[in-house]
Amino acid sequence: DGGITQSPKYLFRKEGQNVTLSCEQNLNHDAMYWYRQDPGQGLRLIYYSQIVNDFQKGDIAEGYSVSREKKESFPLTVTSAQKNPTAFYLCASSIDLTGLAGQETQYFGPGTRLLVL
């Protein structure tokens, strides 16, 4: 079955620690996205990538980094510079970047909950 997987489901971070959230898709989609969702809030775009080896900052990129070395993978690193990392992190993909415009459906992974110890 095609889809998007994220791991782990729950992740705990200690002070000053960098952590990496995994996102893999086997839908052969060009575009991938990372969102952050806080309780009772909508989704805010962190980073997005249209193609391998290319990515762009979203609204709240500070304290985060990404890489896109393979089409199917788009890992997100939450760095120690992100002072309030506790949130629900969602990865998504679409056929191409028009997924941002809503013209192509965005498919979401199950999410990773990041908690700070």
Add this chain to the structure above:
Amino acid sequence: GQSLEQPSEVTAVEGAIVQINCTYQTSGFYGLSWYQQHDGGAPTFLSYNALDGLEETGRFSSFLSRSDSYGYLLLQELQMKDSASYFCAVYRDDKIIFGKGTRLHILP
């Protein structure tokens, strides 16, 4: 600034019809999308309005009026499984903006 406004909560009865509104203070966007999210789950795409008017997909319909800066999601024949949060979203200037979501409560 750019913002989308949705009611925080809406309550309706099973079998009834409910409308969730979305008003916005931004212009020049491509269209209005709607997503459904169940508690603890990931959002799933429901609909997209590129043009003014009504789009119908089964029990769900979505409407957009650019002149009124307004859109809505209409859910008919409500089922208990429709209890979820619903988000409107627009794309503008290389960014996507989500509303804060409307929590739909359905009473039996």
